[in-house]
Amino acid sequence: MRFGARLALVVITLVATATACGAPHGSGSQSRKxxxxxxxxxxxxxxxxxxSVYGSNRDREADLFEETWADFARCTGIDVQYEGDGEFEARIQIRAEGGSAPDVAFFPQPGLLERFARxxxxxxxxPALAALAKRGWSADWNSYATVDGTLYGTPLVANVKSFVWYSPTFxxxxxxxxxxxxxxxMDVTEKVAASGVKPWCAGVESGEATGWPLTDWIEDVLLRQQGPGVYDQWVTHKxxxxxxxVVRAMDxxxxxxxxxxxxxxxxGPARSMASISYQEAGTPILSGDCAMHRQASFYAEQWPKGTRIGPDKDVFAFLLPGTDATSRPVLGGGVFAAAFSDRPEVRAFQEYLATADFARARMRKGxxxxxxxxxxxxxxxxxxxxLSIRLLQDPRTQFRFDGxxxxxxxxxxxxxxxxxxDWIGGKGTQQVADSVERSWPSH
Incomplete structure (x- = not known):
């Protein structure tokens, strides 16, 4: 959080604690509701x-989080200090190992959470947090933050990654x-290409996390070609x-x-996507310079201000199809809140984040x-x-978390x-797959 915003929050907390929770508030600067x-x-x-809270959400996404828990902070007296960092995956490890871990971290990778738990x-x-988790989420969702039978975190954010954004007008x-x-x-892809427009636009630059949109693509296609069983075996290295x-899916x-x-x-050329940020990657859809952009539900926040979303609006999305019209599993992801500290105020904050009240309040913000x-x-x-929420709540959905x-x-x-x-830059599929396989930890 910026210094000015942090100072403002401290002032607001002091005033609100005196006014909102019982003290007079009818005159001067305290006349607000x-x-x-x-x-x-x-x-x-x-x-x-x-x-202290540390995550990868920045800019507007960070502001929306802070706005959502502002009332909680005022009423409990807790000064919640959030820091968003685009290099979260690398720096959380440095901070934890250096003794400066945050009280709470928002983990976008269960694998990274597991590493710190182990x-x-x-x-x-x-026990209170575990009860909230059991009440609020399915066993599958809670399993992503469970290590050796112990729950360490709760789902904070979810997303559906199997979407293709497009322009209904186009x-x-x-x-x-x-x-x-x-x-x-592929028929649509070829028809668009034949008209002189490149049908797909993409961007995979994301700081230290550069490349993740490509791995999402590969996982989604593997899930469709081979089904959830093979996908699970691959993710767990069975x-x-x-x-x-896997090589077939990559190809x-x-x-x-x-x-x-x-x-x-x-x-530009296909390999240009390596230098295009994922945030701006889909915007050529609005100008008609591309027809489709495969990206998650959270891309809704990346469209330029004023862009209308809907089946008859500026942009909309459909599920990436599979081999047939009836079997389309859903790839998704999420963020999990876990704590490095165990103090009463930390536990209170964790419990608030684990409620449907928090989720509903955040939904009202955007x-x-x-x-x-x-x-x-x-x-x-x-x-x-x-649509994403309906899919996630539907017990018939074959949901699989980002591999x-x-x-x-x-x-x-x-x-x-x-x-x-490296692969999008020209390296061969087998060469890249073999290299990743050699890097897998032996135990």
Missing amino acids: ATDCGPYARYGKHAGTQV AGKLKPAS FRDRGLSVPRTWSEL IPFNDPR TVGSILKNDRYANGGY PFVSANKGVDPAHAANPVDA SDQMPAAVGAGTFWKGAV
């Missing part, structure tokens, strides 16, 4: 305490239909990373993303997806978020990301 502290009474009073750095969930003007199978997807079925993705005829619309059972998709900020996020951090957030960038 008081905060209703009733919903936060269960978390107790922790005046003069501070909780090292004895993270604190097990309290499709309508060219007589294109939303594809229901992979064959139909089959090698360079299994022929399928390469037939699109390494093809200069199909990519990179609006930017685009946000949660897999919490208490969230109503009707209250989502846009139709894609609503690289579950792999050992050295692979999932290391050699796989880097290898994917």
